[in-house]
Amino acid sequence: MPTVQARVISPQSPIVKRDNLDQIVLPGFPHPNPTVSYWQDPPHRIANLRTTPELPTSEVFDYVIVGSGVSGATIAFKLLSRDPSLSILMLEARTAASAASGRNGGHCKPGDWKGVKEWVELYGEDEALKLGKMEQDCVDDMRDFVHTYNVSSSWQDVESADVYWTKEAFEEAAEIVAFQEELGSRRPNDVPQNNTRTVFAGQAARDHWKWPQILGAVTYTSHTLNPYLTVCAILEQGLAKGLNLQTTTMALGLTQLSNTSESGAKWEVKTDRGTVKGKKVVLATNSYTSALHPGFASTGFLTPQRAQVAAVHPEKDTSNNTVFKRSHSYPDLHSGNNYFSIRHPGDINAGDVVVGGSGMFSPTKESNITDDSVINDVIAKDLHGVSRVVFGYENWGETTKVVKDWTGIICNTPDGLPVVGGVPNEEGLWASVCMNGHGMAWAFRSAEALVQMMTEGATPEWFPQPFDIKRAWEYTPKE
Numbered sequence: 001m002p003t004v005q006a007r008v009i010s011p012q013s014p015i016v017k018r019d020n021l022d023q024i025v026l027p028g029f030p031h032p033n034p035t036v037s038y039w040q041d042p043p044h045r046i047a048n049l050r051t052t053p054e055l056p057t058s059e060v061f062d063y064v065i066v067g068s069g070v071s072g073a074t075i076a077f078k079l080l081s082r083d084p085s086l087s088i089l090m091l092e093a094r095t096a097a098s099a100a101s102g103r104n105g106g107h108c109k110p111g112d113w114k115g116v117k118e119w120v121e122l123y124g125e126d127e128a129l130k131l132g133k134m135e136q137d138c139v140d141d142m143r144d145f146v147h148t149y150n151v152s153s154s155w156q157d158v159e160s161a162d163v164y165w166t167k168e169a170f171e172e173a174a175e176i177v178a179f180q181e182e183l184g185s186r187r188p189n190d191v192p193q194n195n196t197r198t199v200f201a202g203q204a205a206r207d208h209w210k211w212p213q214i215l216g217a218v219t220y221t222s223h224t225l226n227p228y229l230t231v232c233a234i235l236e237q238g239l240a241k242g243l244n245l246q247t248t249t250m251a252l253g254l255t256q257l258s259n260t261s262e263s264g265a266k267w268e269v270k271t272d273r274g275t276v277k278g279k280k281v282v283l284a285t286n287s288y289t290s291a292l293h294p295g296f297a298s299t300g301f302l303t304p305q306r307a308q309v310a311a312v313h314p315e316k317d318t319s320n321n322t323v324f325k326r327s328h329s330y331p332d333l334h335s336g337n338n339y340f341s342i343r344h345p346g347d348i349n350a351g352d353v354v355v356g357g358s359g360m361f362s363p364t365k366e367s368n369i370t371d372d373s374v375i376n377d378v379i380a381k382d383l384h385g386v387s388r389v390v391f392g393y394e395n396w397g398e399t400t401k402v403v404k405d406w407t408g409i410i411c412n413t414p415d416g417l418p419v420v421g422g423v424p425n426e427e428g429l430w431a432s433v434c435m436n437g438h439g440m441a442w443a444f445r446s447a448e449a450l451v452q453m454m455t456e457g458a459t460p461e462w463f464p465q466p467f468d469i470k471r472a473w474e475y476t477p478k479e
Contacts, residue, residue, distance in 0.1 A: 028291030103408025160222030315397025
């Protein structure tokens with residue numbers, strides 16, 4: 001057997017604090033006691049699953065995937081759909097799908113369309129069109145998965161809108177819609193398909209949405225869902241094909257083996273339950289990537305941020321009110337890009353309104369925080385009150401019932417786009433991370449592209465170049 005030399009990638013002397021007698025909190029790693037999200041109550045049947053009671057430390061896996069959110073779950077599902085003979089081990093620090101995928105606002109929407117004009121300026125028309133089309137295609141792929149596998153996650157196709165309260169913001173949005181329409185007239189096969197944006201201005205917007213305060217709206221088709229149940233369903237499809245899932249197993253460090261052993265192992269992943277081996281390692285670690293991989297941390301390209309959400313319930317009966325059958329976001333509302341997702345008739349907890357945003361009320365904007373075990377009371381107060389302001393007394397009533405508050409950690413990049421591909425100069429290490437709080441509309445297709453890169457050695461023609469992982473290492477932070 002040849003001598004195996006190693007290069008170790010692990011956190012540098014992390015400072016630890018004891019949360020209680022049997023829990024250790026490592027800076028930047030998933031907190032062991034997060035808030036319980038609205039979607040995780042009750043927990044899914046696979047929440048605490050360990051496919052094998054013991055961590056399989058003696059086996060060399062074809063792939064070790066770190067993270068069980070929408071990225072990790074989809075990568076495993078797509079790999080095994082291509083080749084059921086693959087051996088895949090998935091490590092999850094907490095319970096299944098318990099990070100950002102189980103904590104978001106409950107919508108799957110192609111809402112980044114507003115970036116198309118800026119994308120053309122930054123990347124050129126071809127790449128901008130790929131970005132716009134991929135977002136819509138990704139949302140459509142999620143919809144197809146839910147319907148194909150009869151997933152019980154309260155998926156609803158709804159009319160959605162970006163609703164504007166200021167003249168400047170609305171005029172800018174209308175200009176972007178016109179810009180996209182011009183692109184579509186010249187390149188009809190390259191723009192997002194079957195989801196036309198409709199602009200309502202002035203009184204037409206107020207008549208359509210029944211809110212006297214708004215100045216305009218841009219409507220399109222979106223979807224509401226229980227994201228936690230959806231991702232757990234993707235995991236179950238992977239499990240049925242042979243995935244080995246190990247929950248409450250925190251990855252703590254990576255070791256690259258410079259000389260491949262006879263077993264084919266190229267990487268070792270140290271966990272709090274032992275060390276596992278793989279021919280390839282995939283980081284689906286989103287906001288926790290920099291903690292696990294100091295090379296990512298050194299780029300300064302990935303920034304974790306704590307996002308906060310609340311589920312509230314209006315005093316009035318909303319079952320026959322058309323206003324509560326839609327999904328909305330308010331890019332220019334006072335609290336800063338609030339969004340609202342409504343639980344429709346027939347859903348569990350019908351009538352609840354899930355609202356997120358209000359980050360402007362934190363002096364730090366909750367940036368560079370990875371602790372999702374606590375609630376910011378100032379943000380919570382605004383989230384509790386903003387729904388009544390937006391929907392109005394006649395629709396909402398006088399009182400608001402607070403159903404649940406929770407937090408989750410998202411990952412942002414300076415350009416607002418995910419990071420996907422092979423980690424530079426580290427053969428066999430791959431990543432699909434940092435979805436910028438938009439994982440339901442970026443991750444499924446990013447996973448498909450990464451699987452093709454890993455199995456075929458080529459990037460799909462449709463995949464946007466601006467997602468390329470190498471740009472993280474080319475980034476120069478601003479002074």
